[in-house]
Amino acid sequence: MKERQKEMLxxxxxxxxxxxxxxxxxVLKGLKKGPEKLPVKEAVRKVRTLEIQPMDVVPSVLGxxxxxxxxxxxxxxxxxxxxxxxxxxxxxxxFAGKGDLLITLDPTDYQLAVNQAEAEIKNIRxxxxxxxxxxxxxxxxxxxxxxxxALKKKELERNETARRTRAISESALDKAxxxxxxxxxxxxxxxxxxxxxxANRQALKAQLDLNxxxxxxxxxxxxxxxxxxxxNCRITETRVExxxxxxxxxxxxxxxxxxxxxxxxxxxxxxxxxxxxxxDGSVTAxxxxxxxxxxxxxxxxxxxxxxxxxxxxxxxxTQWDADFARAGATIDPQTRTxxxxxxxxxxxxxxxxxxxxxxxxxxxxxxxxxGKPLSQRTVIPRSALHxxxxxxxxxxxxxxxxxxxxxxxxxxxxVLKPGLDHGEQIVVSDLTPAIDGMLLExxxxxxxxxxxxxxxxxxxx
Numbered sequence: 493m494k495e496r497q498k499e500m501l502x503x504x505x506x507x508x509x510x511x512x513x514x515x516x517x518x519v520l521k522g523l524k525k526g527p528e529k530l531p532v533k534e535a536v537r538k539v540r541t542l543e544i545q546p547m548d549v550v551p552s553v554l555g556x557x558x559x560x561x562x563x564x565x566x567x568x569x570x571x572x573x574x575x576x577x578x579x580x581x582x583x584x585x586x587f588a589g590k591g592d593l594l595i596t597l598d599p600t601d602y603q604l605a606v607n608q609a610e611a612e613i614k615n616i617r618x619x620x621x622x623x624x625x626x627x628x629x630x631x632x633x634x635x636x637x638x639x640x641x642a643l644k645k646k647e648l649e650r651n652e653t654a655r656r657t658r659a660i661s662e663s664a665l666d667k668a669x670x671x672x673x674x675x676x677x678x679x680x681x682x683x684x685x686x687x688x689x690x691a692n693r694q695a696l697k698a699q700l701d702l703n704x705x706x707x708x709x710x711x712x713x714x715x716x717x718x719x720x721x722x723x724n725c726r727i728t729e730t731r732v733e734x735x736x737x738x739x740x741x742x743x744x745x746x747x748x749x750x751x752x753x754x755x756x757x758x759x760x761x762x763x764x765x766x767x768x769x770x771x772d773g774s775v776t777a778x779x780x781x782x783x784x785x786x787x788x789x790x791x792x793x794x795x796x797x798x799x800x801x802x803x804x805x806x807x808x809x810t811q812w813d814a815d816f817a818r819a820g821a822t823i824d825p826q827t828r829t830x831x832x833x834x835x836x837x838x839x840x841x842x843x844x845x846x847x848x849x850x851x852x853x854x855x856x857x858x859x860x861x862x863g864k865p866l867s868q869r870t871v872i873p874r875s876a877l878h879x880x881x882x883x884x885x886x887x888x889x890x891x892x893x894x895x896x897x898x899x900x901x902x903x904x905x906x907v908l909k910p911g912l913d914h915g916e917q918i919v920v921s922d923l924t925p926a927i928d929g930m931l932l933e934x935x936x937x938x939x940x941x942x943x944x945x946x947x948x949x950x951x952x953x
Contacts, residue, residue, distance in 0.1 A: 541917040551766040552862035555757025559855040563749030573597035597717040609707035634682040757859035758829040770864035883919035
């Protein structure tokens with residue numbers, strides 16, 4: 493009996509806590525409130541925006557090229573000889589001025605040739621003088637002999653008359669005839685001598701002209717033994733020393749001109765087109781003679797091109813003003829680019845120690861070419877264009893995706909064709925996902941706006 497009661501007590505101790513727990517859970521469940529229902533609120537995306545403001549845009553293109561001297565001098569002698577002297581500046585890297593004596597060759601042989609030609613000319617001129625005197629003397633002698641011939645003729649005529657009257661013998665008449673013929677021969681010889689004098693004079697003058705040419709050549713060759721600098725330059729290479737015999741046509745040294753340098757910047761045809769956007773489209777080849785249309789002076793005037801040159805990766809933050817010289821005559825078949833040749837005048841006069849070095853051969857440079865400003869263009873940053881659309885803040889601050897057309901890209905911005913209105917707000921934030929009609933909270937990015945105006949109005953690239 494007692495064991496049964498103990499068993500019942502154990503079961504009660506187990507059941508009672510369980511029942512209490514169930515009752516407690518039921519009470520809590522009855523007291524619990526349901527979830528509070530809040531009104532539905534639309535999500536708002538915060539974005540940065542830019543106000544569309546038409547502005548002037550300076551079109552520009554970038555190209556890259558290597559510096560080349562405008563003039564290159566290969567020091568080549570025109571005569572052979574031994575080098576007997578060189579200038580103090582005849583070393584690599586030194587500067588030489590126009591007209592400076594650079595190299596001297598042994599002039600002995602060429603001086604002798606000059607002396608020989610001068611002597612021959614003196615000899616010929618003396619012979620011409622002698623010939624003139626002979627002509628005068630022969631002329632006077634001819635006059636005398638012609639007078640004697642006249643006398644001999646009269647004497648012969650008298651003898652012939654006397655012979656007819658048998659006043660003289662036949663032998664006396666023959667003697668008179670012989671004297672007359674002898675005198676005729678003397679006169680004929682003198683006349684022949686006078687006739688030959690002009691031909692002799694002409695031959696001597698021809699010899700004189702020939703020797704004058706020889707003298708001129710000898711003097712030129714003598715002058716060529718002294719090699720002078722043709723323009724201001726910098727010696728880049730030397731290949732000869734004093735005492736060395738050199739041949740005509742042998743390269744003795746090389747030098748680059750210092751007055752100006754050129755760069756051929758390779759620019760794509762697509763980018764070059766933007767420089768022509770300011771040109772009146774109504775101007776055609778019918779209005780201007782084609783050969784004048786392609787003249788560089790006219791091209792510069794039409795496009796009002798301005799050029800800047802900068803070093804690339806050389807530790808110098810500097811630039812040079814340059815001039816557009818001409819365009820290349822061909823297109824590179826591989827890169828489809830056109831060579832634009834620009835010129836920097838007097839690069840050595842623009843040196844600033846530690847800031848601006850001289851432009852020397854093979855420096856790699858960036859060339860920026862800008863044209864006439866394009867007025868009232870719509871400009872947006874590159875980040876604002878999504879494929880062919882921009883995100884516009886529409887009515888009630890809701891997103892509108894607007895298709896646009898790009899006129900050209902330059903630097904960090906696009907220039908658009910007409911399609912956006914002045915004052916419209918475009919989204920410049922990275923908006924993902926972008927859904928038409930989504931609610932926006934716009935904040936104008938004034939700093940970006942000012943940066944865009946600065947880039948568009950400067951020679952940006």
